[in-house]
Every structure is written in C-alpha cells, then in structure tokens.
Amino acid sequence: MKKIGITTTVPIEALLAAGHQPVDLNNILVSDPEPGRLINIAERAGFPLNCCSWIKGIYGVCLDSGIKDILCVTGGDCSNTIMLMEVLKLHGLNAFPFTYPTRPDRRAMQTALEELVASLGTTLTAAEEVRHRIQPCRDLALKLDELTWRQNTVSGWENHLWLVSTSDFNGDFQKYSRELKSLLEACSRRQPFPTGETRLAYIGVPAVYARELYPFLEKLGARVVFNEVQRQFAMPEPGDSLAEQYTGYTYPYSLQERLKDIKAEIQRRHVDGVIHYVQAFCHRGIGDIVFRDAIDLPLLTLEGNADFFLNAHVKTRIEAFLDMIQRRQKITKKYPANLLSLAGELSEGEH
Numbered sequence: 001m002k003k004i005g006i007t008t009t010v011p012i013e014a015l016l017a018a019g020h021q022p023v024d025l026n027n028i029l030v031s032d033p034e035p036g037r038l039i040n041i042a043e044r045a046g047f048p049l050n051c052c053s054w055i056k057g058i059y060g061v062c063l064d065s066g067i068k069d070i071l072c073v074t075g076g077d078c079s080n081t082i083m084l085m086e087v088l089k090l091h092g093l094n095a096f097p098f099t100y101p102t103r104p105d106r107r108a109m110q111t112a113l114e115e116l117v118a119s120l121g122t123t124l125t126a127a128e129e130v131r132h133r134i135q136p137c138r139d140l141a142l143k144l145d146e147l148t149w150r151q152n153t154v155s156g157w158e159n160h161l162w163l164v165s166t167s168d169f170n171g172d173f174q175k176y177s178r179e180l181k182s183l184l185e186a187c188s189r190r191q192p193f194p195t196g197e198t199r200l201a202y203i204g205v206p207a208v209y210a211r212e213l214y215p216f217l218e219k220l221g222a223r224v225v226f227n228e229v230q231r232q233f234a235m236p237e238p239g240d241s242l243a244e245q246y247t248g249y250t251y252p253y254s255l256q257e258r259l260k261d262i263k264a265e266i267q268r269r270h271v272d273g274v275i276h277y278v279q280a281f282c283h284r285g286i287g288d289i290v291f292r293d294a295i296d297l298p299l300l301t302l303e304g305n306a307d308f309f310l311n312a313h314v315k316t317r318i319e320a321f322l323d324m325i326q327r328r329q330k331i332t333k334k335y336p337a338n339l340l341s342l343a344g345e346l347s348e349g350e351h
C-alpha cells in the first residue's frame with residue numbers, strides 16, 4: 001500500500017478504497033522521540049519563527065519520513081496548509097488539496113467526496129464499502145469514550161490517544177481494533193475513578209504537550225472526561241453515508257456548529273470546568289473570545305508552542321485553576337444550593 005500523508009482528519013475511507021495507507025503526519029510528529037528536530041528542519045528551510053509548530057513539524061515529517069504523497073486540507077482546517085502545500089510541491093512532493101465545504105451541507109459534501117475519489121482513481125461505492133468495514137473500529141473508540149465519562153474507568157490520556165488515532169487508525173485499522181478491544185476488556189475489570197474528582201472538558205486542537213498534560217491533571221484530582229476535537233475524529237454522528245458522516249463532523253465548520261456539540265456534551269458529562277488549548281500563532285486562538293462568551297463554566301485558556309512538555313508557568317496556571325474549582329466544589333458540597341442562594345440574597349441586601 002502506498003502511504004499518503006494527511007495534514008488532519010480527512011475521509012480516509014476514500015484513501016483506503018484506492019488502496020492507499022493514510023498516515024496522519026501530526027501523530028508522527030508528536031510520537032517522534034525528538035519532535036523539535038522536525039520543527040528545526042522547517043525553520044532551516046525558511047519557515048518563519050512565528051509560524052505554528054504543527055505546520056512546521058508536518059513539513060519536517062514530510063521531508064524526514066520519505067512519504068511522497070501528501071493530502072493537504074486547505075479548507076476547513078488551516079489556511080497555512082495552502083502555503084505548506086506550495087513548498088512541498090517545490091521539493092518535488094505530490095501535494096494535493098482537499099477542501100471541506102464552507103458549511104455543513106450534505107450536497108456540498110457529496111460533491112467534495114466525488115472530487116476526492118475521482119482524484120484518487122476510485123469510486124464512492126468503494127469508499128462506502130470501506131466505511132462499513134471500519135465502522136466497528138469507530139464504534140469501539142466511541143465505546144471507550146462512553147466508558148470515560150459514564151463508567152469512569154478510562155483516563156483522559158487514554159481517551160485522547162485512542163480517539164485522536166482514529167484519524168488514520170495508526171496505519172492499520174484491524175490492529176487498532178484488536179488492541180482497543182483488549183483495552184476495553186481490561187477497563188471492564190478496573191475500579192472507577194473516585195466520585196469526588198473534578199471533571200474537565202478539553203476543547204481545541206490537540207496540545208503539543210498532551211502526553212504530560214493529562215497525567216498532571218489527574219495528579220491534581222481532575223480528569224478530562226470530554227476531548228472535543230479528538231472525539232469528533234471518531235465521527236460520533238456517522239449518519240447513513242460518507243456525505244452525512246463528514247457533514248456531522250463539526251471541526252471544519254463554524255464555532256457555532258462546534259458549540260452545539262460542546263455545550264450538549266459538557267452538560268451530559270457533568271463537567272466542572274473547561275480547558276481551551278490554543279496553539280501559538282494559530283488563527284483559532286481568536287475563537288477563545290467566542291468560547292468564553294458561550295460557555296457558562298470556569299474556562300482556562302492554555303497556549304503551547306514548540307514545548308512538548310509542561311513548563312512551570314503552565315503548571316502553575318493549571319494548579320490555580322483547579323484550586324479555584326475544587327474550593328467551589330467543597331463549598332457546594334458542604335452547603336446545600338438553597339442555603340447558598342439565601343446567603344447570596346442576604347449579602348446583596350446588605351449593600
């Protein structure tokens with residue numbers, strides 16, 4: 001199978017139907033023992049210092065890994081990918097575009113899919129067959145997600161790792177399925193996490209320091225029970241066709257589309273606070289204004305750049321955020337809600 005690098009989640013069913021192996025370049029970057037080395041390749045080639053590390057890292061992976069064909073998502077993800085594609089072409093790589101429609105419209109998605117399968121030399125019928133074959137893997141990933149927040153037997157890191165991997169199923173969806181089945185089996189024998197823990201939602205693109213972030217939160221008595229974008233990669237709204245599946249996928253569309261999903265899930269999962277991760281130099285950071293306005297819970301905005309570990313500054317901010325939430329939880333537990341509201345009314349009357 002020819003490997004095709006992908007810059008974010010794409011309709012991999014089309015690639016598999018054409019006999020190719022999709023490889024998520026982001027996952028290669030973060031699992032490299034020295035990811036900074038890959039970013040340096042881009043900076044030495046002339047990528048600006050104030051360009052996002054994911055873009056630079058993807059460029060480094062393309063040159064380092066020997067993958068010659070790259071499917072670049074130029075609409076619905078990142079406008080920097082347009083220039084990345086141009087530079088990859090300059091180096092003789094076969095970089096070609098895929099664009100999500102500007103809004104979640106089934107017919108527009110159908111047209112985008114038809115163009116994609118034609119460019120790969122396959123058909124939508126073949127891609128639909130692949131969709132049926134990999135649906136059980138998506139179901140397993142969503143089962144793990146449910147165990148995370150309902151049975152409380154899965155850590156935030158495990159949830160992140162298995163859901164984020166659905167973008168390419170680590171290059172082998174049958175192996176992914178076998179390994180995840182055995183993890184689910186192990187989870188069924190686990191004791192649940194303690195009931196008094198702080199429940200967090202994580203929204204935004206995956207963090208460069210994800211490997212350290214989730215265990216650090218758990219050390220402080222908090223656990224991520226909702227990983228927004230990672231869950232979307234697993235396609236929680238599959239519908240009856242590829243066009244419906246990728247129309248129900250919220251990440252490429254407006255923040256209002258994403259917020260419908262986020263607000264429903266934070267309520268369903270009894271979330272106490274939200275972490276919004278933004279990547280340095282990313283246009284998506286501006287969306288923090290919209291999230292802060294729309295989400296009625298304590299929200300901590302964390303930024304990361306090329307630091308693949310949690311620095312002291314980020315740790316202190318997380319500790320202060322959790323301390324604030326946990327103090328609030330203790331007060332709410334000690335005093336019933338009606339007493340607290342009476343106290344509020346009395347103190348208002350004093351002014």
Ligand code: SF4
Pocket residue numbers: 052053054055077078079080205279281282283284
């Ligand atoms: S983090 Fe932002 S700037 Fe970087 S690749 Fe993703 S969308 Fe683009």
